[in-house]
Amino acid sequence: MTAVTIIGGGWAGLAAAVRATQKGFAVRLLEAAPQLGGRARRVVHEGLALDNGQHILIGAYRDTLRLLHTLGVDTEAALLRLPLQLQDIHGQGLALPALPAPLNLLVGVCSARGWSWADKFSLLRQATGWQTQGFACEAHMTVAELCQGLTPKVMQQLIDPLCISALNLSATQASGQIFLTVLKDALWSGNGSSDMLLPKVDLGSLMPDAAHAWLTAHGAIVETHQRIEDLGPWLHHHVVLACPSWEAAKLTHGLAPAWSAQAASLTHTAIATVYVRTTQQLSWPHAMVALPSRPDAPAQFAFDKGSLSADPAWQGVLALVVSASTDERDTITQQVMGQIRDQLAIHDASLITTVVEKRATFACTPTLVRPPAQVCAGIWACGDYVAGPYPATLEAAVRSGFAAADALLQ
Ligand SMILES: Cc1cc2nc3c(=O)[nH]c(=O)nc-3n(C[C@H](O)[C@H](O)[C@H](O)COP(=O)(O)OP(=O)(O)OC[C@H]3O[C@@H](n4cnc5c(N)ncnc54)[C@H](O)[C@@H]3O)c2cc1C
Incomplete structure (x- = not known):
């Protein structure tokens, strides 16, 4: 059996480990942290x-769903599937009906609450234009430039929240081409692609725990608390680097300087999540609501965890997400607590915790050149930052993990 060492046990490394094991490699996965999951992991507070x-x-996360299926995860039980909606607590904004695509988009846009016909027409005209041009735009374009024909309301209630949640960057900074790819895959790739899948369980239970059990049952070795500082001892095997770009850059500095420099050049943006508890009865239209975010009220979305799961521990727990966050933890917490009071009319919220991930995603700007999967002979990289059509997402991570394992055979 050919041996492969996978360094990093986030979603990319776990996907690579599962695919390589399926292909008959003797897999050893080494993870620095005490737990698997990387930037999509359980945190116990x-x-x-x-x-x-x-x-x-x-x-549209087809490879992620394929991975969950391989691992035997019951996706019906673990994920709440909802038609795409970006409505606020009053039900204003776009919500797609449960109809076949692309009829769902047409009906959803025509019936968007609070939108004038000028808003609706601008979106339909722009969307038709994107489709006619094959969802391609000039590489230097930002999302804001791409969407110049849209009305301010469509920008505020659809494009800005979609862009910030998919690319973790504002429309004035984010890559138009990557945004178009996400739109195409979500809205024009068949029934169910645009559905939102909200985890009903913590992220560890969703995938990493199942991957750990599957890998162990199939003979792979999985070790946590194993930070690799030097690739030297591992180079007599195939190596897959599944650590984040900044770690991969350090590890390959002497072996592949050009690749390492490219990985090191990526910049990152933060995401903060404020968890609170309330005893107030909520009458939101959905488990997730969009918020009118401003610099001093920075959360873009709120999630009612209690309506996602019957778990008594989650009842009354809300998660408020601040994508592309720039402030420090205390400031974010204070501003979001104000937002909960003023925008959600919740007056008894008590803070559980605020988690700030400073390097949540790489900054997916126009013309960004991402490092390729092959680092040098015998070393591959996988991770959400590796060259590909998607921004930093679970799907990008899983796809690149599968691709790295497939490349081992070539
Ligand atoms: C707060 C937040 C919210 C997000 N929201 C979404 C979302 O809603 N939808 C979505 O699709 N994506 C979202 N993302 C992005 C998604 O989580 C990431 O794209 C994905 O988890 C990246 O996976 P990865 O395996 O490429 O990298 P990582 O998760 O970073 O995994 C790398 C692993 O390597 C380990 N490691 C590092 N150095 C070493 C070393 N020297 N030796 C051994 N191991 C090492 C790390 O500990 C880590 O476990 C979000 C990210 C964050 C942080």
Whole structure:
């Protein structure tokens, strides 16, 4: 059996380990942290299982769903599937009906609450234009430039929240081409692609725990608390680097300087999640609501964890997400607590914890050149930052993990 060492046990490394094991490699996965999952992991706070950040999957995450299926995860039980909606607590904004695509988009846009016909028409005209141009735009374009024909309301209630949640960057900074790819896969790739899949369990239970059990049952070795500082001892095997870009850059500095420099050049943006508890009865239209975010009220979305799961521990727990966050933890917490009071009319919220991930995602700007999967002979990289069509997402991580394992055979 050919041996492969996988360094990093986030979603990319776990996907690579599963695929390589399926292909008959003797897999050893080494993870620095005490737990698997990386930037999508369980965080236990005073006995309450939360996450390092609220995550959303979408129906277009085909490789992620394939991985969950391989691992035997019951996706019906673990994920709440909802048609795409970006409505506020009053039900204003876009919500797609449960109809076949692309009829769902047409009906959803025409019936968007609070939108004038000029808003609706601008979106339909722009969307038709994107489709006619094959969802391609000039590489230098930002999302804001791409969307110049849209009305301010469509920008505020649809494009800005979609862009910030998918690319973790504002529309004035984010890559138009990557945004178009996400739109195409979500909205024009068949029934269910645009559905939102909200985890009903913590992220550890969603995938990493199942991957650990599957890998062990299939003969792979999985070791946590194993930070690799030097690739030297591992180079007599195939190596897959599944650590984040900044760690991969350090490890390959002497072996592949050009690749290492490219990985090191990526910049990152933060995401903060504020978890609170309330005893107030909520009458939100959905488990997730969009918020009118401003610099001093920075959360873009709120999630009612209690309506996602019957678990008594999650009742009354809310997660408020601040994508592309720039402030320090205390400031974010204070501003979001004000937002909960003023925008959600919740007056008894008590803070559980605020988790700030400073390097949540790489900054997916126009013309960004991402490092390729092959580092040098015998060393591959996988991770959400490796060259590919997607921004930093679970799907990008899993796809690149599968691709790295497939490359081992070539
Ligand atoms: C708060 C937050 C919210 C997000 N929301 C969403 C969302 O809603 N939807 C979505 O699709 N995506 C979301 N993402 C992005 C998604 O979580 C990431 O794209 C994905 O988890 C990246 O996985 P990865 O395996 O590429 O990298 P990582 O998760 O970073 O995994 C790398 C692993 O390598 C380990 N490691 C590092 N150095 C070493 C070393 N020297 N030796 C051994 N191991 C090492 C790390 O500990 C880590 O476990 C979010 C991210 C964050 C942080």
